[in-house]
Amino acid sequence: MLTDIFTIIQKEMKEILLQRGSRRAGMLNMLLMVGVFGIFIPLQSASMWFDSPLFPIMWSWMPVFMTTWLVADAVAGERERHTLETLLASRLSDRAIYLGKLGAAVLYGFGMALTNLLVAAVTVNLIRFSADGLRFYPLDLFLALLVFTVLACGLLAGAGVLISLRAATARQAYQRLSIVLLALWLPLILGMQFLPASWKEALSRLFAGASASGILLIVSLVLLAIDAALVAAGLARFKRARLVIE
Amino acid sequence: MSNGIIIRTQDLARSFGTVRAVDGITFEVDSGTVFGFLGPNGSGKTTTIRLLLGLLEPTGGRAEVLGADTMRDGDAIRQRCGALLENTGLYERLSAEENLDFYGRVWHLSAAERAARIRELLSGLNLWERRTETVANWSRGMKQKLAVARALLHRPQLVFLDEPTAGLDPVAAAALLEELDQLVHQQGVTVFLTTHNLNEAEKMCERVAVIHQGRLISIGSPDELRLRQGGGRLEIVGRGFTEGVLAALRQRAEVKAVSQENQHLVLELAGEVDTAPLVQILVAHGVQIDEVRKGKASLEEVFLELVKE
Numbered sequence: 001m002l003t004d005i006f007t008i009i010q011k012e013m014k015e016i017l018l019q020r021g022s023r024r025a026g027m028l029n030m031l032l033m034v035g036v037f038g039i040f041i042p043l044q045s046a047s048m049w050f051d052s053p054l055f056p057i058m059w060s061w062m063p064v065f066m067t068t069w070l071v072a073d074a075v076a077g078e079r080e081r082h083t084l085e086t087l088l089a090s091r092l093s094d095r096a097i098y099l100g101k102l103g104a105a106v107l108y109g110f111g112m113a114l115t116n117l118l119v120a121a122v123t124v125n126l127i128r129f130s131a132d133g134l135r136f137y138p139l140d141l142f143l144a145l146l147v148f149t150v151l152a153c154g155l156l157a158g159a160g161v162l163i164s165l166r167a168a169t170a171r172q173a174y175q176r177l178s179i180v181l182l183a184l185w186l187p188l189i190l191g192m193q194f195l196p197a198s199w200k201e202a203l204s205r206l207f208a209g210a211s212a213s214g215i216l217l218i219v220s221l222v223l224l225a226i227d228a229a230l231v232a233a234g235l236a237r238f239k240r241a242r243l244v245i246e
Numbered sequence: 247m248s249n250g251i252i253i254r255t256q257d258l259a260r261s262f263g264t265v266r267a268v269d270g271i272t273f274e275v276d277s278g279t280v281f282g283f284l285g286p287n288g289s290g291k292t293t294t295i296r297l298l299l300g301l302l303e304p305t306g307g308r309a310e311v312l313g314a315d316t317m318r319d320g321d322a323i324r325q326r327c328g329a330l331l332e333n334t335g336l337y338e339r340l341s342a343e344e345n346l347d348f349y350g351r352v353w354h355l356s357a358a359e360r361a362a363r364i365r366e367l368l369s370g371l372n373l374w375e376r377r378t379e380t381v382a383n384w385s386r387g388m389k390q391k392l393a394v395a396r397a398l399l400h401r402p403q404l405v406f407l408d409e410p411t412a413g414l415d416p417v418a419a420a421a422l423l424e425e426l427d428q429l430v431h432q433q434g435v436t437v438f439l440t441t442h443n444l445n446e447a448e449k450m451c452e453r454v455a456v457i458h459q460g461r462l463i464s465i466g467s468p469d470e471l472r473l474r475q476g477g478g479r480l481e482i483v484g485r486g487f488t489e490g491v492l493a494a495l496r497q498r499a500e501v502k503a504v505s506q507e508n509q510h511l512v513l514e515l516a517g518e519v520d521t522a523p524l525v526q527i528l529v530a531h532g533v534q535i536d537e538v539r540k541g542k543a544s545l546e547e548v549f550l551e552l553v554k555e
Contacts, residue, residue, distance in 0.1 A: 003351075003354065004352070007348070007351040007352055010348075010351070011337070011340075011348045014339075014340060014344065015337065015339055015340070018339040018340065019339065081337075081338065082332075082333035082334075082335060083333075083335050083336070083337055085301070085331050085332070085333070085335060086329065086331055086333070086334075086335025086396075087335070088301060089299050089301060089324060089327075089329040089331060090324060090349065090352050090353070091321065091324050091325040091352065091353060092352055093321065240301055240320075241301065241302055241303055244296055244301045244302055245262070245302065
């Protein structure tokens with residue numbers, strides 16, 4: 001089954017690279033993302049990039065959101081382009097197809113996030129080497145970031161594939177996924193704005209006392225639970241007998 | 247299941263809500279043959295293929311493909327089958343070679359096997375020179391050929407071809423059929439071909455089944471179907487077709503129908519009958535005969551007759 005999952009991942013990656021029409025356009029799109037999140041923003045923050053963990057946390061996983069379109073396209077796109085039924089008529093198991101599609105989205109998002117983190121480190125070192133010497137992220141923060149990014153990609157991919165399963169077109173899936181993401185983030189951001197001052201203070205104290213990597217790991221544990229639930233739901237829902245008639 | 251039978255269905259049925267897309271069909275397909283599954287649009291052909299591939303669960307009856315039950319062993323069936331379904335199912339952003347390479351990996355062909363097989367199939371279908379081109383830019387005929395190559399890539403024992411020439415112009419369709427026929431005979435596979443193009447069914451199929459509104463209405467070789475529906479016909483070109491001679495012909499038991507247009511008289515016959523007495527009637531009534539042609543009804547005429555019934 002691992003071979004089958006890898007075969008699907010490989011095909012999805014090729015399609016991701018070609019979704020803008022040509023390999024060159026696909027590569028340029030990726031380079032653009034690295035340019036913004038791996039060079040431009042770290043340049044703006046300079047040595048703050050390593051001093052404040054918030055910068056790498058916030059910006060490095062922005063590309064995760066870029067996978068939204070990919071996961072929306074995963075099933076709904078194949079259905080729309082009439083390639084899904086042929087895939088389902090092959091020897092591949094439902095599980096291998098589902099996990100392959102999920103894996104491709106996670107791998108892409110994680111790959112972009114890791115690339116951005118590494119390019120950002122090089123960028124900041126290039127401009128600040130004479131003043132600060134050679135620097136890198138604290139190891140615990142870097143590892144926590146990697147774990148967090150994988151799980152955040154898993155969350156998006158898990159939810160995206162589930163939504164994609166129910167959508168008629170990739171566009172519809174993308175719109176629905178965007179609404180879900182907005183519905184998740186908006187209450188969080190607005191809620192923070194309207195929290196009583198005493199609560200905000202208490203929260204600040206709590207976060208000030210904890211390490212960034214520790215907080216990331218706690219969030220990661222929550223994400224892990226949600227990811228597991230989403231994958232279980234996806235595996236239960238991804239059945240060819242249903243997909244063929246939908 | 248005997249060794250010679252590759253597909254066997256027993257009262258196979260599938261409903262979608264109140265619609266009975268496939269309504270209790272029973273048939274068998276012999277190994278190594280081209281079996282035609284004929285029917286108008288929406289008659290249940292594609293649903294039957296989906297049932298046979300284990301992509302859909304039947305709501306009644308059962309089917310065995312390659313000795314495996316479609317309900318229980320769908321994976322085992324798909325492992326040994328190839329399919330060209332309603333749509334080509336090609337990844338248009340990828341090249342022809344990448345499309346085949348992906349499906350070669352899906353069927354666990356080794357790198358060397360994939361390379362050799364891709365070359366063999368694309369060369370056989372005159373697509374080798376264009377293998378690196380993106381499929382999106384290809385004509386429909388080329389895409390259909392590539393989809394046929396994909397269906398045969400892993401040397402399946404049984405191939406389902408769902409209207410492989412649909413949407414092709416007559417030249418492209420004829421070319422595809424010829425190449426398909428060669429490939430099928432070279433590879434020795436069994437083909438389950440659905441079509442509403444009866445000429446191609448007549449050319450390619452040893453046996454055909456006619457499905458209409460989900461029901462199987464006839465099955466046999468094209469000749470058997472013709473015979474069962476009457477089949478024979480006599481065409482006379484001449485002058486002097488009076489009402490009297492037409493009435494005399496209509497009275498004959500072996501004549502099912504008489505139609506006349508200008509100097510052309512067509513007699514639909516009840517099976518293979520001796521036509522000399524009919525010609526004698528014409529001569530006796532003073533008909534001046536220029537030409538007499540004895541022929542068989544085409545499969546298309548048989549099909550239309552069956553569907554009309």
